[in-house]
Amino acid sequence: MALQTNGLSLEVVGREISGRPVPGKPRRPAGPYLLGLPALLLSSVLLIPIAVTVLAAFRRPDGSFGLGNFAVMGDRAALHAVGNSLAWVGVALALVAIGFFLALLSYRLPGVTSFLQPALVIPFAVSVLVSGATFRLIFDPAPEHGTVTAVFTKLFGSSPVWLGQGLFWLVLVSAFGWTWLGYVVSLFRAGLDAIPADVSRTIAAEGVTGWRRLRALELPMLRPITGVVTLTLVIAAVRVFDLVLIVVPGPMQRDADVLGLNWWRATSAGDDAGRTAALGVVLFAIVAAVAVIGVRGLRRRRWAMPVSVVPPDPSLRRPKPSRRVRRTGWVVGFLVSLFWILPAVVLVATALHSPQQAGLRGWWSTEGIGFSSFSAAANAGLLRALLSTVVISAIATAVLLVIAVPTAYLVAWGGLPTWLGRVVMSAFVVLAVTPVQMYAAPLRDAIGTAGLAGSRVSLALVHAAAGLPFAVLLLRSAFASAPPALVAEALQGPARQSAVLATVQRAYRPALVAVAVLEFALVWNDFIVGFLISGAGTTPLSLVLWGEARQFSTSAGTVAAAAVVASVVPVVLLLSFWQTVVRGLTVGSKP
């Protein structure tokens, strides 16, 4: 075949390629795999009990295997609980959507966030038990005592019984929303801020606006964050347990039943182990399905976008909005934060009243102000509880960091075959959302048999194991987001290693801080893991709260005081590190 051009005659001489193309396969050293060993060991703390539960679910009382145990689903109460649990997952997804639009709103109205930030972080830092207690106080049916009831009585002469039939859902969902909405908004907001100005300018120049702009720009850009947010909220929705226990008055708890609660009542009442295991498996299947669909983004490479190590040129930032827009944003932000912080104000104000006055009058009353509620709470063993909680949280966090970092490194850069990486990531996603019910019973038995019952170290290890999947997912994306060249240099060239490591460290630090702070706060605020695994005695802080809160309104002062004391540490921790935590959680989505 010849080609003539400009007086030149070119002849292409070619030879057919013979044989089939063989893809190169680098030799994979086995060494890095060792990095995953500790994680495997720690995860087996959960994996083995999960396997035991799954087996138990399919084992009939006579020892054969079959679906017989799932007949428990025909039970009306169990069905009702499944429905409620699904509804909670729905609430979680709705919160994600609402949070997204609020974030968009605040993005369009700059200035709002300056006040809003701390107001949004505080609810996230307190435990579900505390926010449940706070909302029960706010919605107390006595007009002298409950804020909302008082307002309604003043305005309309009478008020619905907010904790009564049907209406308690409002209280439950408000408490849940109050805890989580700030987290959702903050994360989405951080994601929106990270969208490169030139990209949004290009989109704007093409005349794409409104819904189409959302679909073309914001939704895809925020996909990774949506993954993280959905994952956390679904986990929280499935864990709803203590919230129902503390908010809903006894006679209505049957209506508010969730799978977790139903499972607990069934196991503790000594129902057949196979049937309760089947309940757990159903719960697990629901959640795993939601999680895998919801966080598809997590497994995509796309999640790992490089972090900007160099701060962007300030001239490229968004233009400063006009003064009027800023001032409006300011005022709106101030009002919204006032409203949002109100439950915390109610809690602190109630705690500052004497137990008598707190039980009789509302937080706005001027009588009986003092610290006597705090001393009453101290008499209930609060200080000792604090100490044990510090120990458990610290051990769990330390163990988690030591094990999660090498694992995440292995998954991100350890050169795992693609399929294995995918399997490992899916396993971690599923493990991250596994409800405690799946492993609680066998684990409890095992710990008891080993004679470690009551040991806070073993509880801390379980916490670390439960926190590991989420930590690895987060750290992996942080590691993966560092420019590959940097990593290669750090791995091979000893010449610039220290400099490179410093850069790498700067890129990873936020994710590490996020993992540490979140794990510490989660363990600190935990109720369900400790309660189901070790019984009430080993989850001291929430235990004290729970013990106090059972005769609710008359012990409002003590409950509030205990809640305030229990919340100080996580609130201070999260407020101090919030910026870093958000950066850590959204790393990988930065341009």
Place this chain on the structure above:
Amino acid sequence: MSPTSRRTVLQAGAAAAATMALAGCSGTEDVLGLKRSVRIAVSWSSAELRAFHSVLDGLGPLDYPVEVVPLGDDISTAFGPRSTRRPDIVMLPQPGLVAQHLRDLESMPDDLADRGRARLWDELLVHDGTTYGVPFKTAHKSAVWYRPSVFKQVGVEPPKLWSDWLKLNRSLTRAGIRPLALAAGDGWVLTDFLENVLLGSSPPTYRALSTATHPRPSQQPAFAAALRLLGTMWSAPGTLAGGVERSLTQQFPDAIVEVFGYRRAAMVLASDFAEPVVHSFAADPADIGLFTFPSTSPGTAAPVVVGGDVMVLPKPATDDAKDLVRRLAVPTAVDPWIATGGFLADGRTTGYSPELTRLAEQLVTPGTSLQFDLSDRLGRLGDINGLWRVLTDFLVRIGNRGSDLVPDAVDAALAELKKVEH
């Protein structure tokens, strides 16, 4: 937050942690949970729980750490077959469960066995000559607290008969006063009400039900009759303060506050242990009265329903646990709680407030129609998923809605009960 201030926060945090560690340094093992502590499961909460802590503190230094595990209404979970993490001591408010769990329970040490053989307790705690528990706290469950000022205003006296009580309610309602605050949020308040009516109207049925191996209350005509009597009171329009909705959200302290704090109702059925709540929330400390449940018809004895918490030792019991039971069984051990109020010790009639002394004396008077709490003897039939739920539904059907609805509601309640019975 700037790096410096963050460092300050961290330093402060570290300092605080260090202080706490120093403060608790003697109990490091204890904090780590490595030292075997004695775990006591209790059903008490808030003020009662604190009072129990003061009893424990009053025991002086012990060789072992003590951990209190409040299980509330789910106290029966302490015996759950899957809970290897069993408490070492259970303060069981449902002594009826003892008979069902004989295999899981350690017998009481010989020096304590006699304490379990006291009147009323013996049939609950002694099986085949072996004592499985020791009473810790006694409750008088037939007490009604009221405001004398309201009674005076309407010109009525505390009722001596059930029919007087119904009449009294009517006169109060006519005067625009809500007679009853009902703490339907606590299921046991509802069962206490029914038990008093049943014990007043048909002691033999009560007795038969509480001693039967497979009690079938739904088959007893006297049980249905008691439900009808109870329905007559609850269904009278204007009787329940705040209506049914509000009653269902009320726990017993809330109902007491309704009567004595907000003065929106005249009476509340609440046991002796309500005493501290009554005293701390009463708007007028002089306006507190107490009567005991009236008899159903002239000539019959007034019912006295007794409840209480017994100490039992799940197997295998450690020596430490036995030691703690021994210390708690010493009569003076409970003095701190008696001083707080709302505590009756078995067989003791002195050292209480005037109101509680009256109740304590009634408990030791020979010839009174004294019986142990029925629902606490029925096991699962008497608790959250059994009688509590049935009575809650019964209340929802009839409360404040007129006596026409009562017969149907009774039938519905019996049908519901039948489902739980086997």
